[in-house]
Structure formats: C-alpha cells, structure tokens
Amino acid sequence: MEKQVNELPDLDSTYEITVDQIAEYRKNGHVMIRQAAKSDEIKVYEPIFTHWVKELNYHDKPVEERDTYGKAFIQIGNLWLKSEQIKRFVTAKRFAKIAAQLMGVKAVRLYHDQALFKEPGGGHTPWHQDQIYWPFNTDKMITMWMPLVPISEQIGSMTFASGSQKMGYISKLVISDESHRSMAEYIEGKGFEKVTYGAMAAGDATFHAGWTLHSAPGNPTDTLRKVMTVIYVADDAVIVEPDSNARRSDLAGCLPGQKPGETPCSPLNPLLYSEDWEA
Template identity: 50%
Template sequence: MTSFDQTLNLSEDVIAEFNKNGHVRINDVCNASQVELSRQSIRSAVEDRKSRIALKPLQERDTYGKAFLQIMNLWPDYPDVAKFVMAKRFASVAAQLLRTEKVRIYHDQALYKEPNGGLTPWHQDQYYWPLETDKILTMWMPLVDVTKNMGTLNFASGTGKVGYLGDIPISDESEKILSEMCQEKGFEIVNHGDMKAGDATFHSGWCLHGANENQSSVMREAMTIIWYADETQIIEDPDSQGRWNKGRRDDMARWLPDRQPGEMADGKLNPLIEPFI
C-alpha cells in the first residue's frame, strides 16, 4: 500500500502542463485501498456535520445549493480525515506544481454532488481567497469511481494567469458572464473524463472551472484540499485596492481568524507541511 508519507515525484512535463493550462490530471495519486479507508472516514464526518444543518430538498434549493453538498474544513475535528488532508504525498504534488518547497493548508472541503444535482457554475476559486499570491491550488479527488456524466470538472485551459476578474461570485450570473468570456477569448474547455477513485485533478486559484449536472443515480463523492506556498501574505490594505469583496471578508474571518490584512498567512488553521523532509 502506498504510504501517505511517500512523496510522488512529478515529471517536468506534468509541471509544465499545469503552469501552461492552469490544471492537470494525475492518475493514481492515492491507491484504491487507501482511498476507500479515507472515504469511510470522510463520509462519516460529512454525515456528522450534515446532521447539524437544516438541508432543504434538492428541488427547493438555489443554483449554488443544487450544485453540491459542501462540507468544509473537516481536518481539525476528525483525526482520521486529518491523516488524509495532511498527507505528505498530496502536499508533495502541490509543492512541485507550485515550484516551492513548503506549503500550507488553506482548508479542505468535501464536495458531494447528489444524484440529479445541478451544474456547478463557472467560477474562480481565488475570488474568495484574501491571499497575495499566485502560488495556490486545489486538488479535486473522487472518492468513488466517477464518469463524466456524474459531473467531473470542466476547465478553461489557459486561464490560470488571467488574475482577478472582478466581483463575480459563483452564481447564475458567473455562469453566464464567464461562459461568454471563454467563448469570446477562445479558451479551450477541457474535461478530464472518467476518473478512478484516487485519481485527481489539480487547478490553480485563477483557473476558471465548473461542472455539469450529475446525470446518474450515484452520489459523486469528492474531496478537495487547497494549499498555498509558505510565506504567503494576506492582502494588505484591501479596501484601497478594490479586491476586498464579501467572499474574501468571509474567508478571512473563517480561515484566518487570528491574522490581519498585511500579515503572514500562517494562522492556527493553516498548518505548514514540508513534504520533502
């Protein structure tokens, strides 16, 4: 069994593909036995968190609510999930793609797209992140074998370096605005297709992405982890830069509660991982 502490060495071609396109698929990041054990822990944690929230029936939710069940930052409360999130194996991939030695966890989130769940609108993750860096990315790993019709991610290749596009939170409006922009600019839309449990895609913070509906009768269980390069600073004096939107204010309060704008993003919820030591 591949150990979570065993680093995964990437070829320069894979790193170059990520930096060119803003996304890359890597197979067998985690083997089947290990991902199944982690899946059980994650699923148990998700069910525990779900039991504490009032969840409307699917047909009564808005577009965002229909897109997925989003259960955030499980690692601080569930030790078995923390073993998955803190894995040096995953962090080693993130560090190589970001061309850095050390990374910090921003947060994790389970993203379960229910049977007949709706589309995930086009969006930029980094719209929500108050971090002064481009060295930040997300791993999206299915915990079960998934097919394209279950809602694997769509990426707009080449958008990893487009930067902040304005106050466009994930919504019906972002789907319209960003879809039209991709067509106008001629960005190639890529879906990496069917994936086995333990395969993963990695995408940069600015890379435009979304997902289609889950057209199957099976829950699309996926886990995501976000890392950024160590010694990253929180956006300084954000009110004067026009980049301090509501999403970033909320993220600042949630994921960096013990830090202030302009300080280093090294709070108690952002553990350092040195995968090559």
C-alpha cells in the same frame, strides 16, 4: 466506526510527478494526476469522509427546491478539525509535495479543505474562480480535487478553461447563475480551450490554480459523487486587505487572528511540506 489513526494507510510516501505534468500545469492552470492515492488507500478513507459529511450536512430541502449554489453540492469545510483520521488525509505530505512541485514553491501550508458531495439529481457548478474567495495576492494557490468513488464519463471531472489562470483576478462574481453566464461569455470571447478529463477512478486527482476558471456538470445518476478537496497556499504568500464580503469571511474563518501583510501561520494553516524536510 472509525479506525485508529495508526491503522490507516500512510499517505506521506512520495508520488513522483513528471516534468511534463509540471509544464502542463503551469501552461494550462490544471493537470490530472492519476492514482495520487491508490484505490486500496481510498477504500479505507471513503467511509470516514462519508460519515462526517452525512453527520454535518446542513441542507434541509430537497435538491430541486434549492438555489443554484445549493443544488451544486453538499459543501463541508475544515473536516480535518473534526476527525484525526481525516486530518491524516488532509495533511498528507504526499499530496502537499505534489502541490509544491506543480507551483514551483519551496513549502506549502494548508489553506482549508472541503468535501464536495454532489447528490443524485444535483445541479451543475457554475463557472468561477476559486481565488475570488481567498484574501491573497498571489498565483501560488492550488486545489487538489479527488474523487473518493469512481466517477463515470456521464459525470466526469470538472471542466477547465485552459490558460485562464494567466488573466489573474477576472471578476468578483461568486458562484451563481450570473457568474456562469458572465464567465462563459468571457471564455468564449478570449477563446480559451475548455478541457475535461472524463471518467476518474477513486484516488485520481486534478490540481488546478486558484485563478483557473472551472465548472462541473450536474449529477444525472442515482449515485452520490463523493469528492474531497484540499487547498494549498505557498508558505510565503502575503495576506491582502479583503476587497469583498467573501474575502472578509475567509480571512476571519480560515486565517483567524491574522492581518493583511502577514504570511499564513494561524493554527488552521499548518505547514504540510517543505523542501528543507528532504535534506
């Protein structure tokens, strides 16, 4: 089913982002990077991701019978450990360098990956901050969100609250109906502009900061919204004592064997890009 690794497109070539894109990210906490991966590259990788998501799908109820979180997506993490082909995509230097440049750091490591496949009839993804799950005290974490198939205007990209990343840790609320209500009120109260990028081609990508409030609409279409995400952390970020069950779970699962006060260096957090490699 899967091609040999050396038959797959090379994703280590450089994608030149602009000064304006970097400025936009740092101001708003999110940015769109068109064709971070070319359509012919994604065409090769998409069936591999689809195979593994179907293989590992844990849902045993129809969409309409699940809770809000379960309706939002099929969520499979650390797929790069399951497949050498997926590892080539997740650890790609091209994407990691974009992440480092946007954040303004010298080097980035993998925190983890996640496939987020929203089924036909799938529900919305409530407003939340990703970084409430991550046991780091830093603003140097970023998520690449890349569709593996074209996404229509009807589904669209995620919606971001521009500038919300500057508020840092807003709430410990995990993704839920409560987080959606509470964060929607917070956004309105602060007057943050809500931005969505509309239709996306396969290989387009949004990058958003760990503290940026965001949500996503449901899927009213009859096609599966296939998205792959990769989360990057600055090489010198410091792990903090977890202050919630969510963060305790992530410390154990994503940073095995590591302790507060250390920088990420577990086997699950390989270095993906460093400026030193350019010398």
